[in-house]
Amino acid sequence: MRTGNKKLDLFFLVVIVLIVVGLPFGISYYDEYISSTKVSPDARQFTLTGHAERGWLIGEAPAYQAVSFWKQQGQPIEKPVIQVSKGDLVVFKLTSSDVVHGFSLKDFAVFLTDGIQPGKATYVSFKADKAGVFTFSCNAICGDSHQNMQGTLVVRA
Ligand SMILES: [Cu+2]
Incomplete structure (x- = not known):
């Protein structure tokens, strides 16, 4: 037995x-x-992870990392710069490490209406058909740092 x-x-x-x-x-x-x-397959893909206090982090931030981010309060907010070339098909894989975030890149008519849910990947894509320096931001009120939750897209001619 x-x-x-x-x-x-x-x-x-x-x-x-x-x-x-x-x-x-x-x-x-x-x-x-x-x-x-x-x-x-020929798209330029970038991953951005939204974080209510750290801003846009480049790459994936798994849950165990997001937890440790909370201990890093007071660190400057991340404002990533992403560079592509004119004519590129650009894909952003957007995730959230905490609360619901949003995404907008007005100059290329990219505007998420239903947010980036934590734990779920949301994809946006657009053709970088004009050169210049553009700002993308979070369009869902996500906390005190929401106004600073921005990044730059540089499209080289
Ligand atoms: Cu946000």
Whole structure:
């Protein structure tokens, strides 16, 4: 009887380990699959993660990182500069590490109306058909730093 229980314990241990180890792989595989179906291969893709106090962070910020950001209060807000060339098809993969954020890039008629939900990727794309320096910002009131939640898009001629 005792040995039987041990075998059962071992079985569940293996199942739990498989889930814990396998799930992140499954999620990132699924995420890549979704990205590849949404993003054309010749597009310039950038990932921006919204953070209520740090602004726009370049790249993905997983939840465990977002938690540590809270300890970095008082740090200057990030205002990323993204450079592309005129004629590029640009794709922004937008995520949020905390609350609902928004996104607008008026000069290219990009305007999110239903926000960037935490834990969910939102894609916007546009053709950089004019050169110049443009500002993108958050268009959902997300906290005290909302006004400063901006970044720059440089389109080289
Ligand atoms: Cu915001």
